[in-house]
Amino acid sequence: MGLESFLGDSIITTSLDEIVKWGRKNSLWPMPFGTACCAIEYMSTVSSVFDVSRFGAELVRFSPRQADLLIVAGTITYKQAPILKRIYAQMPEPKWVISMGACASSGGFYDNYCTVQGIDQLVPVDAYIAGCPPRPEAVIDAIIKIQEMIDGQGTELTHDRSKRAKIYIGDDSEMMKKAEA
C-alpha cells in the first residue's frame, strides 16, 4: 500500500466499482407507478412522517427517462399491463423494480378475469413487499434491500440483466418489420 502512505490520511483510494455502487445506492430515483390504495400508502412513505429521503429515494420522478427504481404500487389490470411493460422498457439501465403490495405481487384478493396475478409475468421484479397496503416502514425496508442488492452486484451485472429483460418485453423483430414497412 505504497500509494496511500505516500498521500497521507486526507485522501482515500477506492475502486471505480465502489464509487459507482455508492452513487447508485444512495440516489435511487423512484418512479411511483401508483394505481390503487398502495399509492396512498406510498404518499405516506414520501411525506415527512416516514420520510424516505433519509435513504436518498425521495426525489419522485414521473417520467421513466429519469427514474431508476420502478415502484409498482397497486393493482395492475390487463388494461394496464401493456403500459407497465412499456414504462419498464423505457427506463434507462440500471433499473430495479419493487412490487409493492399483495395486488402487485400476486393479484391479491382479486382473483378474477381482469387482474394480472402478479407483475412478475410482465416485468422482472427485484423486491416484493407483502401487505395490503404494506406499512411505510415495509416500503423503506424494500428500498434498503434494493440498496443491499446494489452493493452485492458488480456494475457489469447490468449486461445480463438487460438480456433477461428481453424475454419479458418480447423480441421486437415484428416491431422492426412494422417500423421498416
Place this chain on the structure above:
Amino acid sequence: MSTQAIEIILVVSIAAIIPAVILLLSGFLGKKTNDLIKLSSYESGLDKVIGTAKERFSIKFYLIAILFILFDVETIFMFPWAVNFKTLGLNGFIEMIVFIVILLAGFVYVIKKGALKWD
C-alpha cells in the same frame, strides 16, 4: 499573460470540464439497451403517438418569447451600471434612466398593440 487573464481562462476551463466529465462518465458506465420500445417516445405509457413534434402552433408563443428576450437583454445591460453605480455618478444615472424610458415606451406600445393578449 497578465494574472487576471490566466484566472479567467482557469475558471472557464474548469467550468467546461466538470459538466463534460459528469455527462460523459455516465455514458461509459451505464449499460445501454437500445431496443425499439426503449427509443420510442414516452407518451404516458401508450404506444401510438399521433403527429410529430413539428406541428404548426399559434404565433403568439413566438411573440411572447421574442418580447421576453428583448426585455431580458435590457436588464442585462443594467447589471454593469448597477455594479459601479457610485463611480458613474449622476450622469450615469440619467443615461440609464433615458435607456429605461425608451424601452418603457416600447413596452407600452406592445401592450397597446395587444401582443400580450393571450386568447
Place this chain on the structure above:
Amino acid sequence: MAHTPIKPQELEKEFYKDLHTDLLFLNLGPSHPASHGTLRTFCALDGETIKASVLEIGYLHRGFEKTIEKKTYNQVIPYTDRLNYVSSIMNNVGFSKAVEKMLGIQITDRCIFIRVILSELMRVADHLVCIGANLVDIGALTNFWYLYNQRETIYTILEKLTGARLTNSFTRIGGLYRDLYPGFEGDIKFALKEIEKAIMDVTKLIKKNKIFLERTQDVCAVSKEDAISFGFTGPCLRASGVEYDIRKAHPYYYYDQFDFDIPVGQVGDTYDRMFVRFEEMYQSISLIRQYMKKLPGGPINTDDKRAAMPDKSNTYNNIEGLINHFKLVFEGVEVPAGEIYDSTEVANGELGFYIVSDGSGTPYKVKVRPPCFYIFSAFSDMIEGRMIADAVATLGSLNIIAGELDR
C-alpha cells in the same frame, strides 16, 4: 373596383385568417403525475388550449362485483374498503347500512354513534388528501406536507382502533369489529385540534395568494343544470349551488338531531369546490365533537340472532349458541330474497348500494353507485376550450378515486 382601404384592425384579421394551426394530439395518459395513476384524457390541443378531449377509464377495473358474488356479506366488507380507499370506513358503513336495512335489523345506539364519528373523521381525512393533492397539482407543495401530516394523526387513531391505517374493515353486518379503546376521547380531541390548526395554516396561506386565486377562480365552472344532469353529488354539486346532502335530505343515524350546516358555492368552479371541502371539514369536526359528547354506553353489536354472533359463553355452553355461531360463520348472514337501493353521504357524494339477494349467505348482485364515476364523465365537457393547466387543476378538485371509479 374601388379598392376599399383595410382599416388597421382588420389588417390583422386578414393576416391571421389563412394562418391556420394544426391540432396537436396529446395523452394526459394513465401514467402521468396529474392523472392520479389510472385516468386517461386524450386531448386535441391548439397550442395550449384543449379543443376536444376523450376520456378513458377502466385501468383499475378489478372486478369488484364479480369477485364478491361468491363471498358472504361479512366477507364483502374488506372489498368495500378498497372502493374509495382514501376514506374506507365510509364505504363499510354504507354497505352494512344497506344490508341491515334489507334484513330489518335495528343496530344499537352506541354502534350508530361510533359509525358516525368514524365516518366524519374519514370525511375530514378524505378532504385533507383531496385538497393536499390538488394544491400539489397547482404547485403549492408546502400545503401538502401540512395537510398530510394531519392525516397521519388520523392514521395513528385508526391504527390503535382498527389495527390498519388505510383499509380498516371496521363494521360488520349488525355491529362493529370492536368497541372504542379507553383513551379514544383524548386522542380525538388532540387530533381535531391539530387538524383545525393545519386547516387554519393552509387557508391563511392560500386565501389571499394571487397565483392560487388566478389559477382556481372561474376555472371549469359547472352550471347547476349540467351538474344535476350529469348526476353530480357531494361537494362538486354543492359547489355549483345545489343544496343537496343526504344527511339533511334523508337523515339517517340521528343526523337530524345534531346541528350542522351545508356549505354551498355559487359558481361551481375549482375555487368553490375546494372551499366547500374546507368548510365541510369544519362542519365534520364540530359534528364529531357533538357526537362525542352524547356517546351512549351499552353494547355495540345487535342482539338479533340473524346477524350477530352469540357471545362466547353461549357458544360453548349450549347447542343453540354453537349452531348459531357455526351457521353464521359458514353460511354467513342470510338475507331474505329481495332487493334494495340505499345510499349514504360519503366524502365524494352519494355512495349507493343496489343489492339483490337470493336468500343465501352470499349476495346475488351488489351494484355500487360511485359518486366520482358520474363526476368524471363530465370532465371532457368541463375542460373544453381551457388550457392544460386548468384541466390539471380541475382534475384534482374533482377528487377522482380510481378504486371507486372503475370498481
Place this chain on the structure above:
Amino acid sequence: MQDIKKESITIAKIKRFFPESILEVNLADNDDCIIIKKEANVEVLSFLKTDADLLFDGLMDVTCVDYLKHPIKRKERFEVVYQLYSYSKRHKIRIKCPVSVKDTTIKSVSHLWKSANWGERETYDMYGITFVGHENLKRLLTHHEFIGHPLRKDYPTKKRQELSANDSLFDQMDVLLKKKGLK
C-alpha cells in the same frame, strides 16, 4: 303515514298515464320500484323527468341484473334498472325493464340525462345490453379486445383475457372533431 302518501304520487301518476305498460309495482320503505315493459322505457322516463309533480332530474344509476341462477324464476333473464332521484322534490323511484336474452336491446335514454351516457356504456360492457340510439356505445371498464360480458352469470370468474395494445381512442376523437368542425 306521510311518507307512503308522497311516494304514491309517482306511482299513481304512472298508473294513470301508463296503465298498460306497468307489469308490477312493489312498495318498500322509501325504496319503491316499478317494473315496466322495455318498449315503454323512454316514454315513462321522459314523463318522470318532465312532469311538474315528479321532476326526476337526476338519474342516479343505470345497471342490469342477470337472473339466470336466481332461485325465484322470472319470465326474462335480464332486467335493466334505472335508479332515479329528484333533487327538488327529494323523492326517488326505481324503474326496471325486463329484457329477454334472445333480444338484448333497449332504447337509450342518454338524450334525457347526461349521466346515462356512461351508465349505459358500463351496462353494455358488463352485461351486453345494447342501448339503441346511444351515440358512443363502446366498452368502458374492460379493455377493447375483451370478448364476452364478464358480469353475466355464465361467464367464469377466472377466465382472463390479455390485451396486446391499448386503444388509441382515435375513432372517438374523429367523431368528436367532426362534430366540432375542427377536422
